[in-house]
Amino acid sequence: MIRGLVGNGHPFTGALTDLNSMIGENMATIPELFQQLVVAFESRDLTAALTSFANDAIVIDPHYPQPTMKGKAAITQGFTWAFNNMEKSGFSLRHLWSDDGSGVAEVDTHHIFKGGMKLNFSQVFVVETHNGLIIRLQSYPSYGPSGISGLLTSLIRLTWKLQGKMI
Numbered sequence: 531m532i533r534g535l536v537g538n539g540h541p542f543t544g545a546l547t548d549l550n551s552m553i554g555e556n557m558a559t560i561p562e563l564f565q566q567l568v569v570a571f572e573s574r575d576l577t578a579a580l581t582s583f584a585n586d587a588i589v590i591d592p593h594y595p596q597p598t599m600k601g602k603a604a605i606t607q608g609f610t611w612a613f614n615n616m617e618k619s620g621f622s623l624r625h626l627w628s629d630d631g632s633g634v635a636e637v638d639t640h641h642i643f644k645g646g647m648k649l650n651f652s653q654v655f656v657v658e659t660h661n662g663l664i665i666r667l668q669s670y671p672s673y674g675p676s677g678i679s680g681l682l683t684s685l686i687r688l689t690w691k692l693q694g695k696m697i
Contacts, residue, residue, distance in 0.1 A: 557662025558582075560633035561626055564657065567664075568621050574613040580606060584663040591669040618642040624652075633657045 558566070563582050570579035580602060583589075589599040594608045612619070620640035627634050634656055641649045651672055658666040674683050690696050 558659075560628035560657055560659060563659065563662075563664055564623075564626065564633070564635050564655075567667075568623075571612075571619045571621070574616070574619070576606070576609055576613060579609055582664050583667075584660060584665045587663070587665050587667070589667045591667075592671065593669065616641055616643055617646075628657075631659050633659075 567579060567582045570576075570582070583602060583605060585602050586600075587602065587605060589605050589608065591597060591599075591608075593612075595611060596604060596608060599605045599608045618641065622638040622640070624636040624638060625634075626636075634654060636652070636654050638652050639650065643649065653672060654670040656666070656668045656670070657664055674680055687696075
């Protein structure tokens, strides 16, 4: 079960919105799909993780060697890489918002990679579904830009700190 707070502080129980009346009794809701995916990741169950996705789904996540994975073959390759390189993955749900085919989940991420490297960061996932399956899952991590943009931002922050401009 995913734990966390939703919206105005009510405990998340996996039933935020009853979408079954809108999309049919046998189709998974966004909260159910997200919970299924988190449980699959935390148990490193590739088969269970893939059952949440349509065959032509797209996963966009900058943490993977191939940040844009189109189709189940690419998603399988990416998730296999993640499962093979992590000792433990963990997600704590802060908030989840959903409507009849899309949703947003804000999570605190707690991963331990092989060799003991720990990663703790927050991120937002945007989810789009069709016929009860994920067709797009996109991660938006909370840390700043990389490359030259990240270098410039870091330099400006350092300058402001040295000049006493940080409030």
